[in-house]
Amino acid sequence: MKQFALITGASSGIGEQICHSLAKRGFNVILTSRTESKLKTISEKISFKYGVKTAYFSCDLSKKNSPKKIFNFCDSNNYDVDILVNNAGYALPNTFEKNSVEDEENCIRVLGTSVISLTKLFVRDMIKNNRGKIMIVSSVAAFAPPAAIQVMYGPLKTFMNRFSEALNINYNSKGITSTALCPGYTITNFHTASGVQDEMDSVPKFLKKSAKRIAEEGVEGMLNGKKIIVPTKTWKIIVFLIKIVPQFIFDFLSSVLAPGRYNN
Numbered sequence: 001m002k003q004f005a006l007i008t009g010a011s012s013g014i015g016e017q018i019c020h021s022l023a024k025r026g027f028n029v030i031l032t033s034r035t036e037s038k039l040k041t042i043s044e045k046i047s048f049k050y051g052v053k054t055a056y057f058s059c060d061l062s063k064k065n066s067p068k069k070i071f072n073f074c075d076s077n078n079y080d081v082d083i084l085v086n087n088a089g090y091a092l093p094n095t096f097e098k099n100s101v102e103d104e105e106n107c108i109r110v111l112g113t114s115v116i117s118l119t120k121l122f123v124r125d126m127i128k129n130n131r132g133k134i135m136i137v138s139s140v141a142a143f144a145p146p147a148a149i150q151v152m153y154g155p156l157k158t159f160m161n162r163f164s165e166a167l168n169i170n171y172n173s174k175g176i177t178s179t180a181l182c183p184g185y186t187i188t189n190f191h192t193a194s195g196v197q198d199e200m201d202s203v204p205k206f207l208k209k210s211a212k213r214i215a216e217e218g219v220e221g222m223l224n225g226k227k228i229i230v231p232t233k234t235w236k237i238i239v240f241l242i243k244i245v246p247q248f249i250f251d252f253l254s255s256v257l258a259p260g261r262y263n264n
């Protein structure tokens with residue numbers, strides 16, 4: 001059996017950098033997202049650069065049966081998945097009432113239900129093997145004040161943080177750890193894909209971090225069994241302040257720093 005790390009949302013941004021970060025440390029990687037051409041290019045580049053085995057499988061995580069298809073792909077190829085990185089994600093643009101119920105459901109599936117399904121499918125072998133690492137790429141939005149756009153995004157990330165905590169309570173004794181990686185603003189395709197790049201342009205430069213840096217801190221922490229990671233000092237301070245500063249002050253600061261996101 002070959003041992004692999006499976007990364008969702010591997011075709012760009014944080015997920016792509018997590019693949020590099022793991023491959024650099026000698027892990028074989030399986031990449032998944034919807035765009036097969038990008039997965040092929042990235043996996044060829046990674047296997048050439050780091051000399052590890054790579055595989056890729058394209059599917060849409062907003063479809064209910066996609067987690068099972070990913071699991072079957074790994075199973076039929078004898079890829080023993082020791083590390084599961086649930087990273088794929090986007091957020092819906094617009095104010096809440098403008099998005100259809102179907103759009104909300106698809107987004108919930110990508111950010112939430114598919115994470116639960118993939119974890120359930122892969123954790124069973126991790127339990128048998130007495131080892132495993134799970135990462136859920138969450139967000140500082142899990143701690144932040146409610147926003148005027150992407151209304152469901154913060155609550156879903158909070159849910160994922162709690163889910164990750166629950167995995168730790170249940171499986172640490174079986175050699176399995178779960179890490180919630182909570183980045184702040186990261187320079188990726190996320191804001192364009194989520195239709196809010198204009199609203200986010202005003203965010204000051206010192207708050208914008210590279211995907212490579214986020215991935216490195218995340219992978220290092222996950223391999224060390226850290227339960228929650230807020231990468232970079234800047235965002236650690238912000239999350240600390242969110243927890244101690246009265247919400248009305250934070251609401252005001254948010255509306256100044258990211259007016260499109262927090263003003264309605």
Ligand SMILES: NC(=O)c1ccc[n+]([C@@H]2O[C@H](COP(=O)([O-])OP(=O)(O)OC[C@H]3O[C@@H](n4cnc5c(N)ncnc54)[C@H](OP(=O)(O)O)[C@@H]3O)[C@@H](O)[C@H]2O)c1
Pocket residue numbers: 008009010011012013014015032033034035038059060061062087088089090110137138139140182183184185186187188189190191193211
């Ligand atoms: N960028 C930020 O500021 C930021 C901050 C905090 C947290 N995050 C979180 O970081 C994670 C990665 O986002 P990113 O910033 O790296 O954005 P990104 O560059 O847009 O990457 C998102 C990845 O998710 C995949 N994806 C999107 N919808 C999918 C679907 N329906 N099925 C399967 N894969 C899908 C995309 O690939 P395809 O298009 O090929 O499917 C892509 O590989 C997300 O969970 C996001 O919530 C981002």
